[in-house]
Amino acid sequence: MSHILTTDALDAEQVEAVLALARTVRETDGVDALSEQTLLRVRHGALGRSRFHLAHVSTDRGQVLGGFAFAEAAPGEPDSAELAVAPAFRRRGLGRRLLDDLFASAGARGLRVWAHGDLAAARALAASAGLERMRGLWKMRLPLRATERAAAPELPEPRPAPKITEILEIRTFRVGADEREWLRTNARAFADHPEQGGITLEDLRQREREEWFDPEGFFVAVDPRDGRIAGYHWTKTHADGAGLTDGEPVGEVYVVGVDPAWQGSGLGRVLTLVGLRHLRDRGLPWVLLYVDEENRPAVRLYRSLGFELWESDVMYGRTDR
Structure with missing residues (x-):
């Protein structure tokens, strides 16, 4: 069982959990799922501009952070978002739940979601939600x-x-x-x-x-x-x-x-x-x-x-x- 907490501020324990999840994803996928800007927001916050979505999963060790999403508003633009799911909790629909939660909380101009590394799993998730490629950033x-x-x-x-x-x-x-x-x-x-x-x-x-x-x-x-x-x-x-x-x-x-x-x-x-x-x-x-x-x-x-x-x-x- 899982549930998603949406908040505009993270406490110290939540910050450490998100940073740990980001490290695990990086080690598994070979690419950062969360950008520098998002990690700065995680560590320092940005009240009124940011939304944090924390997907907690029930395990025999209690509630653990299984996924994380972030969205930031910019005047006159769609919200910009990213998400990451811990490798241990993939293929359970958690990424889709986070994605749906991001869109449900988006501002009037909608939402754009970044997928770093152009991985096959991200393409499949985007297709399942009816999303189309809007922009590419070359590395x-x-x-x-x-x-x-x-x-x-x-x-x-x-x-x-x-x-x-x-x-x-x-x-x-x-x-x-x-x-x-x-x-x-x-x-x-x-x-x-x-x-x-x-x-x-x-x-x-x-x-x-x-x-x-x-x-x-x-x-x-x-x-x-x-x-x-x-x-x-x-x-x-x-x-x-x-x-x-x-x-x-x-x-x-x-x-x-x-x-x-x-x-x-x-x-x-x-x-x-x-x-x-x-x-x-x-x-x-x-x-x-x-x-x-x-x-x-x-x-x-x-x-x-x-x-x-x-x-x-x-x-x-x-x-x-």
Whole structure:
């Protein structure tokens, strides 16, 4: 027997149970069922924006967490959701119950559900609920040093156009000084992508408190005359290898953003190369990134630098909304 608890806040015991479930799913499936954003919400909360769905299952050891789902509202957009079922409790209809509960609790604009890794089980669950593929997010990778199969690609020296060098300087992010200006640029750069463009000051500060955060790998292109940030490349290091190694740290192009006023200037490519060379010079063997499959200019840029498709995430929804 199972029941689902829906709440907007988790206590310490519930947080630990969800994190443990996420680790077990990762070990079994080889892919994270819950995104970084969801895990931040689990650990820190976001009252008024988030809903947590906890599926408890009765066992001879009492009630245990068999599944978990999360949904977050964004103004003017469908809710964004994810779910995970513990391997020991799969094929019992728990995933479908969580999915139905997510849709029953969704806002007026409906719901979109992310499936990470594009696994067969997720495709089957989506089909059983009448969901269709709405969007794809590519996960790409690039070796930063030679492997058994291939030599590491050459990373060109960043060569900014005169317009960039005459106006902007590229430096590292200054914690306590750059946050609000970075938020302005990020919102403009990702105005059409609410997941990234909607990041708040508290969201940013939560990331600054994460163990992986390193301002030395967070590059911003700034106009020194007024302090305006024209673009940025925020890199990240995954201490656990992110599935690319057996525990040796790897890098990530966490996010690259360029203010619309500077798009088409070549600034994005310059910043990308600055960050990639930083990760290479740290001795990391691989770098990964996520990019929307419909973002053809970005895909072309990353392919030109040697990135190849590795995995993909899929967003599902109902077209009648």
